[in-house]
Amino acid sequence: MSDGLHGYQYDYALRLGDTALVLGQRLSEWVGHAPALELEMAVSNLALDQIGEAQLLLEYAAAHKGDGSSADSLAFGRDVLDFRNLLLVEQPNGDWAMTIARHYLYSVFHRLHFAALAACADERLAGIAAKTAPEIAYHLRFARDWMLRLGDGTEESHARLQAAVDRLWKFTGEMFEADAVEEALVAEDLAVDARRLAAPWRAEVEALFREAGLAIPAVSRMTTGGRRGHHSEHLGHLLAELQFLQRTYPGLEW
Amino acid sequence: MSGKTRDWTLYEVFVRSKNGLAHKHVGSVHAVDADTAIEAARDIYTRRAEGVSLWVVPSAAIIASDPDEAAALFEPAKDKIYRHPTFYSIPEGVENI
Numbered sequence: 001m002s003d004g005l006h007g008y009q010y011d012y013a014l015r016l017g018d019t020a021l022v023l024g025q026r027l028s029e030w031v032g033h034a035p036a037l038e039l040e041m042a043v044s045n046l047a048l049d050q051i052g053e054a055q056l057l058l059e060y061a062a063a064h065k066g067d068g069s070s071a072d073s074l075a076f077g078r079d080v081l082d083f084r085n086l087l088l089v090e091q092p093n094g095d096w097a098m099t100i101a102r103h104y105l106y107s108v109f110h111r112l113h114f115a116a117l118a119a120c121a122d123e124r125l126a127g128i129a130a131k132t133a134p135e136i137a138y139h140l141r142f143a144r145d146w147m148l149r150l151g152d153g154t155e156e157s158h159a160r161l162q163a164a165v166d167r168l169w170k171f172t173g174e175m176f177e178a179d180a181v182e183e184a185l186v187a188e189d190l191a192v193d194a195r196r197l198a199a200p201w202r203a204e205v206e207a208l209f210r211e212a213g214l215a216i217p218a219v220s221r222m223t224t225g226g227r228r229g230h231h232s233e234h235l236g237h238l239l240a241e242l243q244f245l246q247r248t249y250p251g252l253e254w
Numbered sequence: 255m256s257g258k259t260r261d262w263t264l265y266e267v268f269v270r271s272k273n274g275l276a277h278k279h280v281g282s283v284h285a286v287d288a289d290t291a292i293e294a295a296r297d298i299y300t301r302r303a304e305g306v307s308l309w310v311v312p313s314a315a316i317i318a319s320d321p322d323e324a325a326a327l328f329e330p331a332k333d334k335i336y337r338h339p340t341f342y343s344i345p346e347g348v349e350n351i
Contacts, residue, residue, distance in 0.1 A: 036259040038283055038294035045297050138296075145289055 010064035011084065011181045012191050015227050017057030018085035021075055023106065024050030025242050026093055035096050042142065049135040056128045076246035080235050087226035088171040090235045097150050097160035101168055104143035108204050109175045111136050112197045121189040144208060151212025158213065166217045173222025262286055264313040267295040269305035277309050
């Protein structure tokens with residue numbers, strides 16, 4: 001395997017791992033503040049699933065980097081410009097509607113993406129995708145049920161959910177991008193071409209929106225760049241909380 | 255129904271473990287309806303692989319015996335040992351009754 005391919009595999013694993021890590025961190029911000037005790041447990045479980053997935057993917061990325069890095073050193077030691085997560089998952093939690101909208105829009109993609117990943121030739125990624133499949137199925141079920149209950153709920157819940165969807169829609173385009181990294185890997189069946197997932201994602205989301213009484217927002221241009229390290233202001237604050245302890249006391253263990 | 259969480263319905267939760275035959279009562283959850291009640295029960299009562307099957311029942315659907323009537327309901331059975339199969343001995347040589 002050429003050095004170039006290792007580099008691309010590192011980038012790809014980082015994109016997947018950082019997305020899982022940032023989303024896990026965002027969800028865990030709800031702990032202590034969720035609208036109901038049952039939702040407190042639900043959102044903690046979702047967060048833990050994401051962090052577990054991040055651990056597996058960042059360990060793999062560290063293996064490709066091959067310089068003694070670990071999942072921990074990658075998670076706690078890199079700054080904003082080196083993170084490769086989707087912009088969608090770094091958006092703030094907002095209210096429950098915003099969190100649910102973000103989780104639903106991402107989970108529909110996540111399920112399609114990892115279903116395809118489980119069939120690729122990279123054994124380790126396929127294994128991670130297979131292992132996380134039941135978790136992702138539950139995330140989608142949970143998010144979908146809440147989209148329906150908020151969308152087809154009270155006037156207030158519907159208004160908040162529509163506002164959330166309007167605000168987040170411009171970040172959904174980034175999920176279906178592919179650049180030189182994916183193109184090189186897809187040629188060797190070591191990654192998924194996310195461009196092919198746009199149509200099934202759209203169909204699934206449109207069907208749910210119809211059921212929930214939601215309107216698809218009209219967005220003229222998608223906002224993108226997270227996968228290349230161009231992040232919103234939000235990520236810096238999130239990483240400050242995530243990384244503060246390890247950066248202040250390097251190597252600290254619980 | 256209003257959207258407030260204090261108006262959510264109370265459900266009793268029953269879990270059957272992998273090796274068990276019966277669902278056991280483990281507690282309760284509040285939810286807006288049946289599907290979200292199952293999800294809440296899954297999130298709260300099966301985190302440590304407690305089971306493979308969940309029942310949720312609206313608490314209002316459960317009719318319980320009145321504790322004040324326990325004597326009338328359950329005392330009379332205590333001294334009727336002839337209701338147990340082990341009370342009867344089968345004579346030797348008799349294969350089937």
